Amino acid sequence: MAGIPFIRDFKFDYGTAMEVTPLIRRVVANNPNPFTFKGTGTYIIGHGNVAVVDPGPDQQEHIDAVLRALRGETVTHILVTHTHIDHVPATPALAKATGAKVYSYGPHPTPEGVTAEQEGDFSFAPDVKLNDGDVIQGDGWNVEAVHTPGHISNHLCFAVKEDKALLSGDHVMGWSTAVISPPDGNMADYFASLRKLLPRDESLYIPTHGAEIRDPNPFVQAYIEHRLGREAQIMARLKDGPQTVPQMVAKNYADTPVHLHPAAGRSMLAHLVQMVKDGRVKTDDGRAAIDSIYRL
Numbered sequence: 001m002a003g004i005p006f007i008r009d010f011k012f013d014y015g016t017a018m019e020v021t022p023l024i025r026r027v028v029a030n031n032p033n034p035f036t037f038k039g040t041g042t043y044i045i046g047h048g049n050v051a052v053v054d055p056g057p058d059q060q061e062h063i064d065a066v067l068r069a070l071r072g073e074t075v076t077h078i079l080v081t082h083t084h085i086d087h088v089p090a091t092p093a094l095a096k097a098t099g100a101k102v103y104s105y106g107p108h109p110t111p112e113g114v115t116a117e118q119e120g121d122f123s124f125a126p127d128v129k130l131n132d133g134d135v136i137q138g139d140g141w142n143v144e145a146v147h148t149p150g151h152i153s154n155h156l157c158f159a160v161k162e163d164k165a166l167l168s169g170d171h172v173m174g175w176s177t178a179v180i181s182p183p184d185g186n187m188a189d190y191f192a193s194l195r196k197l198l199p200r201d202e203s204l205y206i207p208t209h210g211a212e213i214r215d216p217n218p219f220v221q222a223y224i225e226h227r228l229g230r231e232a233q234i235m236a237r238l239k240d241g242p243q244t245v246p247q248m249v250a251k252n253y254a255d256t257p258v259h260l261h262p263a264a265g266r267s268m269l270a271h272l273v274q275m276v277k278d279g280r281v282k283t284d285d286g287r288a289a290i291d292s293i294y295r296l
Helices: 060-069 091-098 187-197 216-238 245-252 258-277
Strands: 024-028 041-045 049-053 074-079 101-104 135-137 142-147 156-160 165-169 204-207
Touching: 024 060, 041 060, 041 204, 060 091, 074 091, 091 101, 142 187, 187 216, 187 258, 204 216, 216 245, 216 258, 245 258
Parallel strands: 049 074, 074 101, 165 204
Antiparallel strands: 024 041, 041 049, 135 142, 142 156, 156 165
């Protein structure tokens, strides 16, 4: 299976605004875990009159650090890539402190009580809905909203035109692949959203977690090849006979730490939902679930 050239060297200091490009600064929250890598990056676009992207977790020390970085500046827009709890809970505090309106694709899409690998912020609601292709104009900067469903259906990337940079959220990350967790995580959408990026002209991707990606097109292509390889692995397993998701995960993700196998299982399920839908894989009742038995 094709390898992804992961970037795990990430230089930062918690709570300190560091320049990423001439227009973009990053403040990293101290919330490291298996989904956030070293922590959530909150981004500041521009100087003087600025936009903030992904306020981050409801962590007072992080909120204080972001507000320190904004001292003497005016926040004109708060932009949100998506509604997982490592990205948005600090939004109300930042909006209250700055008076800025909040822009995103929409509220959290997964109903409460439905199993998903990553939790969402059900209280979140934007002031302004962004659609694919909408452009936010600021003081010396222009940001295009790029709708990239897959990881979650309300995911947006933000293209900073002047820097030819894409704030890629959790859609494309340098340190790891994204978890695609049904019911809202959708593998067909994810493939389409990856391919959507290939003709674009951004030369730098800046994910919410981890370091920037400086040669993004081959990286995105490697992401696609990796996912196609995962599908090929599923087909290879099923040639040995009917199997469940946990059985296949144990073999296909043998090189992955066991505590990450549930997340791997959710992404495998996302593949299987699509593979059952298009007829490549079958189950007895025609549905795809973690406890289904899959066969060719």
